[in-house]
Amino acid sequence: xxxxxxxxTRFSRAAPWISTLVRWVxxxxxxxxxxxxxxxPQSSVAAVRAYQLLPARLETVIxxxxxxxxxxxxxxxxxxxxTRIAGAASALLLVVFILAVLSAAARGLSIDCGCFxxxxxxxxxxxxxxxxxxxxxxxxxxxLWLLWQPRxxxxxxPGPHERRELEDNQ
Amino acid sequence: MxxxxxxxxxxxxxxxxxxxxxxxxxxxxxxxxxxxxxVLLVAVLVxxxxxxxxxxxxxxxxxSPSAVPASSYADAPQPxxxxxxxxxxxxSAPVELTVYEDFHCxxxxxxxxxxxxxxxxxxxxxxxxxxxxxxxxxxxxxxxAAAALGCATEAGFGERYHHGLFANAxxxxxxxxxxxxxxxxxxxxxxxxTSCVQGQQKAGWADSVDAAAEAAGVTGxxxxxxxxxxxxxxxxxxxSLQSMIEAKG
Numbered sequence: 001x002x003x004x005x006x007x008x009t010r011f012s013r014a015a016p017w018i019s020t021l022v023r024w025v026x027x028x029x030x031x032x033x034x035x036x037x038x039x040x041p042q043s044s045v046a047a048v049r050a051y052q053l054l055p056a057r058l059e060t061v062i063x064x065x066x067x068x069x070x071x072x073x074x075x076x077x078x079x080x081x082x083t084r085i086a087g088a089a090s091a092l093l094l095v096v097f098i099l100a101v102l103s104a105a106a107r108g109l110s111i112d113c114g115c116f117x118x119x120x121x122x123x124x125x126x127x128x129x130x131x132x133x134x135x136x137x138x139x140x141x142x143x144l145w146l147l148w149q150p151r152x153x154x155x156x157x158p159g160p161h162e163r164r165e166l167e168d169n170q
Numbered sequence: 171m172x173x174x175x176x177x178x179x180x181x182x183x184x185x186x187x188x189x190x191x192x193x194x195x196x197x198x199x200x201x202x203x204x205x206x207x208x209v210l211l212v213a214v215l216v217x218x219x220x221x222x223x224x225x226x227x228x229x230x231x232x233x234s235p236s237a238v239p240a241s242s243y244a245d246a247p248q249p250x251x252x253x254x255x256x257x258x259x260x261x262s263a264p265v266e267l268t269v270y271e272d273f274h275c276x277x278x279x280x281x282x283x284x285x286x287x288x289x290x291x292x293x294x295x296x297x298x299x300x301x302x303x304x305x306x307x308x309x310x311x312x313x314x315a316a317a318a319l320g321c322a323t324e325a326g327f328g329e330r331y332h333h334g335l336f337a338n339a340x341x342x343x344x345x346x347x348x349x350x351x352x353x354x355x356x357x358x359x360x361x362x363x364t365s366c367v368q369g370q371q372k373a374g375w376a377d378s379v380d381a382a383a384e385a386a387g388v389t390g391x392x393x394x395x396x397x398x399x400x401x402x403x404x405x406x407x408x409x410s411l412q413s414m415i416e417a418k419g
Contacts (some may be wrong), residue, residue, distance in 0.1 A: 041227035042340050043276035046308055056309070061224070068223030072216045081212060110390070118276060120308075121390045 003015035019083070019152035022142045023060040026090055027077035029139060038129030047119025050111040051100055069093075077146075080155025087146025094140040098133055231342040235351045238334035241290050247326035253378040256319065258329045259299035265292070265418045268301040268395040270383055273315035274308040275391045279339035281403070286333070288408040292415045302332065305383050305391055306376050311343035313376060318348040320372030322355065325363040330355040 037044040045063030048054065054062065073093070076086040101113050105127070112119045113132045151157070247258065253269075265290065271278040292298035304316040315335055322331035334351045341347050348367050352359050366372060396399040396414060 038223065038227075040276065040340070041231055042274060042342070044227075046274055046276060049193075049309065064227035065220055065224050068220045071223075072219045075219075076212070082209075120276060123390055 014150055015149045016153045019146060019149045020080070020154050022145050023077045023080055023083060023152055023155070026139065026142050026146070027074045030070045030074035030077065030090070033116050034074060035065040037067035037114070037133070038071065040117060043119060044114070045115060047112070047117075050114065050120045051104055052107075052109065053100065053103065072111025080152055080157055083146055083152060083155065083157060084150035087143050087150060091140055091143035091147065094136050094143055098136045098140070101129055101132050101136070183331050186383050198300050199223045230340055232344070232347075233341070235334060235338040235341055235347055235354060235378075237337075238330050238351070238355050239286075239337050241330075241333060242328070243329045243333075244326050245329050248323050248328060250324055250372070250375055252375060253382040255382075256302045256304065256323050256328055256332075257299060257380065258302065258332070259293040260296050261297055261299060263293070263299040265298050266301055266397055267298060267401075267415075268303070268398070270303045270305055270388045270391050270393040272293055272305045272308050272312045272391045273319075273335045273339065273343065274312045277341070277403075279336050279393045281392045282333075282336035285408050285411060286336075288412050292412065303379055303383050303388075304376065305388070307380065311341075313373065314348060314370070315343040316346065316376040316379065317370055317372040318343075318352075318367050318374045321366035322352060322403055324366070324372075325352075325356075327352075327356040 023168070037047075041064050044067060045060050048059045048063040048066075049056075070071055070093075073089055075088055076082055077090070097113070104113075110122055110124045110127050112122050112127070113129075114120065115132065115136075250256070269281075271281075289298060289300065293300065304319050306312040306316040319328060319331055319335065322328045331351065333353055335343075338347075338351065345367060349364060352363050352367070392403065394403060397418060401414075
């Protein structure tokens, strides 16, 4: 059997570093969003409630639990453990956020997304659904990048080098 | 990568080849076991973090209220009328600040926290009276808290209770927490307060406040009026509010 060593291209050399950067940007945003919401559970529940999408009991559980899900995701991404799974979970979460904001806009609610704490009803002219959707969409692109290129540098997981060595040693 | 030398397929090399294959299989199995163990460990950590977070928030919203902030309160029993607000401060004070608020509205708690000392000072100086409309549209806790403020106002410690409600804005406001806040607000809790909270006697009044606020066109909280003129919260600071009050009074 002939092992064909992949020819390193400019892209294959850069991609793991880009993935590291992407991991850390997403990690920072999830940690900030989770942390800011976790300090104020009452606001967090009120922010979920403002979307008027869920039964009251579930609103409480989401309002209390979601910030810690975000923190857990942020920690996984920062460490570079299970990057593909963490990327998929981030993408899923961001799709849910985008749909929730779009639904609030479509129903004519006047709310703040509560993405980084706060949230709830705002005055009619104070909404920023466009900006919120654009921001979440950009973050979704980052999460999708991690699905495509999960191997990165400075990660707990084996990076491209170690992985190739493992394969060569077999 | 096959490196078998042609013409030398001895039994020794085939044995070492099978040995190498066996070792490779073992190594692969070990790697799989390590990975499975890591997956399990991380899954347990994630579940512990989220579960612990839920527990923490349940405790933070369910615990007893903490002390009411110290201030000079000049409370006296104040009868409430349907569809009418609660009033704090000297009735003859020249400037009136009207506040529409909800005890579970985060920005209302922020407002009370940031502007409270300024408002207290202006009230103490006899320049400001407060007209408070406690709305209850966020959740059942808002309902119960608004009704309990009604009870405390009639019992004679409304303003202290009002400060305590916002100082403990994290709480979900169960009946027990509302009663406990009453015990923290005043040395001797009148019997009327306890039975009023337990019997939800001011729930109808709280509903009438909501209806009146809606009739006044108030759609969100906090909504402010200074001497009847809308006061936007955007850009408002304690200093600017203080100079507005001083300019008027």
